[in-house]
Amino acid sequence: MKTNLTQSEQFKILWKFFAKHGAEVEARGSDELLSDQKAALAQLASGNADKAAQVKLIPLLIGNRNALTYLGEQIKLLRPSADSKARPARHRASRSQKS
Amino acid sequence: MRVELLKPGGEVDASKLGRVVKKTDATGTTPLPGLRLLVPRLRVTNCPEDQRRRATGQHVALSGRLCEVLPATVCSLNRGFLEFGTMNDNDDDLALVRRALSGDERAANTIYSLGPQLVAHLTSKGAPHGSISEDVVADFLGDCFGARERSARATTNRLLEMYKGNGPLIAWLKRSCWRKFLDTAKEVGMEPPSPGDADPKPVPVSAEPEAIARIVAALEFAFSEIDPLTLIFLRLVYLEEVSQADVAAAFGCNDSTVTRRLRNGLKALRQKAEAFQKRKTGSFEIEWPDLLAICQSPPGFFYEN
Numbered sequence: 001m002k003t004n005l006t007q008s009e010q011f012k013i014l015w016k017f018f019a020k021h022g023a024e025v026e027a028r029g030s031d032e033l034l035s036d037q038k039a040a041l042a043q044l045a046s047g048n049a050d051k052a053a054q055v056k057l058i059p060l061l062i063g064n065r066n067a068l069t070y071l072g073e074q075i076k077l078l079r080p081s082a083d084s085k086a087r088p089a090r091h092r093a094s095r096s097q098k099s
Numbered sequence: 100m101r102v103e104l105l106k107p108g109g110e111v112d113a114s115k116l117g118r119v120v121k122k123t124d125a126t127g128t129t130p131l132p133g134l135r136l137l138v139p140r141l142r143v144t145n146c147p148e149d150q151r152r153r154a155t156g157q158h159v160a161l162s163g164r165l166c167e168v169l170p171a172t173v174c175s176l177n178r179g180f181l182e183f184g185t186m187n188d189n190d191d192d193l194a195l196v197r198r199a200l201s202g203d204e205r206a207a208n209t210i211y212s213l214g215p216q217l218v219a220h221l222t223s224k225g226a227p228h229g230s231i232s233e234d235v236v237a238d239f240l241g242d243c244f245g246a247r248e249r250s251a252r253a254t255t256n257r258l259l260e261m262y263k264g265n266g267p268l269i270a271w272l273k274r275s276c277w278r279k280f281l282d283t284a285k286e287v288g289m290e291p292p293s294p295g296d297a298d299p300k301p302v303p304v305s306a307e308p309e310a311i312a313r314i315v316a317a318l319e320f321a322f323s324e325i326d327p328l329t330l331i332f333l334r335l336v337y338l339e340e341v342s343q344a345d346v347a348a349a350f351g352c353n354d355s356t357v358t359r360r361l362r363n364g365l366k367a368l369r370q371k372a373e374a375f376q377k378r379k380t381g382s383f384e385i386e387w388p389d390l391l392a393i394c395q396s397p398p399g400f401f402y403e404n
Contacts, residue, residue: 007362008337011333011365012337012338013391013395014318014368014391014394015338016394017318017395021314044349044350046349047348049351054350054351058327058328058331061331062330071339072338072341075346076340080345081342081344081345081347
């Protein structure tokens with residue numbers, strides 16, 4: 001069976017429902033972020049985190065809703081896509097140096 | 100944390116529940132780090148009658164176990180210990196029916212006053228407007244109280260006795276009244292209404308607590324099974340409204356990778372939820388569009404009064 005809802009709408013509906021009724025999402029992990037966690041998230045938002053750093057942050061992003069919100073805010077602030085288009089060579093260089 | 104003792108639809112003795120650690124508000128937004136357990140329709144027994152009080156839509160932590168207290172749960176705080184009475188989500192409705200059946204005129208009138216809602220329900224499903232639907236509802240309400248066949252078997256003729264409080268009374272009345280209409284239509288040789296005859300005005304979706312619990316369990320499974328990075332992308336793009344290009348740049352991948360993960364992620368959520376239902380529920384499966392509709396307009400019994 002098909003639905004007329006877009007992917008975005010479907011996901012929002014499911015998540016909002018789950019966040020309200022599924023204790024896991026809302027109850028688990030709304031701790032305040034530590035300064036080093038914020039710094040790591042800001043680095044990820046800027047597009048300068050290597051794979052290892054990304055992998056390390058995944059549990060935090062899954063388990064703490066504040067972390068995901070913070071990352072979203074930072075990405076919107078730093079606009080890494082604009083940065084990477086303007087300076088693709090340097091971006092790739094810094095990434096390869098880190099890894 | 101998973102606790103085998105507390106299971107959806109299960110039963111636990113009040114003496115086995117521990118001290119209340121923390122109580123959250125109805126939205127469940129108060130931080131309870133590390134705790135994760137939802138127990139829909141948990142039945143807790145052996146709570147002293149005089150210590151009961153009503154708690155609605157709250158989440159409570161029981162010795163580090165998170166449990167949702169459904170609206171009709173009766174519980175009390177006694178020297179820091181949470182105590183529950185036997186739970187029934189529709190005990191008010193059941194009490195009303197019992198009063199009405201025992202001859203309480205006000206209670207009976209309350210049920211009769213639902214007649215217009217039943218007529219509207221019939222017409223919304225395609226029954227003809229006007230006297231036909233009204234007559235069916237009048238007959239149905241008569242049957243509820245055994246008014247049409249008063250005899251030595253009167254008690255067994257009272258349709259309302261079939262209501263056991265397993266769902267909201269109005270939902271039971273609507274279902275039963277619709278069956279009555281279909282029977283009547285068959286008797287008089289009337290063509291039963293097709294789905295296309297239904298009133299275009301949408302009827303609010305209602306769902307039984309069991310259905311809600313199943314959806315929650317299926318979604319919990321689906322969200323826990325989905326690839327974590329995909330879930331992060333889904334949340335960033337759809338909830339935090341970050342552009343796909345920015346997500347791609349932040350995580351050092353192509354835009355198309357993000358697009359593909361979003362598309363496949365939602366598909367995976369659906370597949371996992373459906374697979375969970377097939378494995379766990381057995382009796383019926385909630386179709387994806389219905390599941391979305393229920394999630395979109397969940398019933399009021401999960402909320403605070």
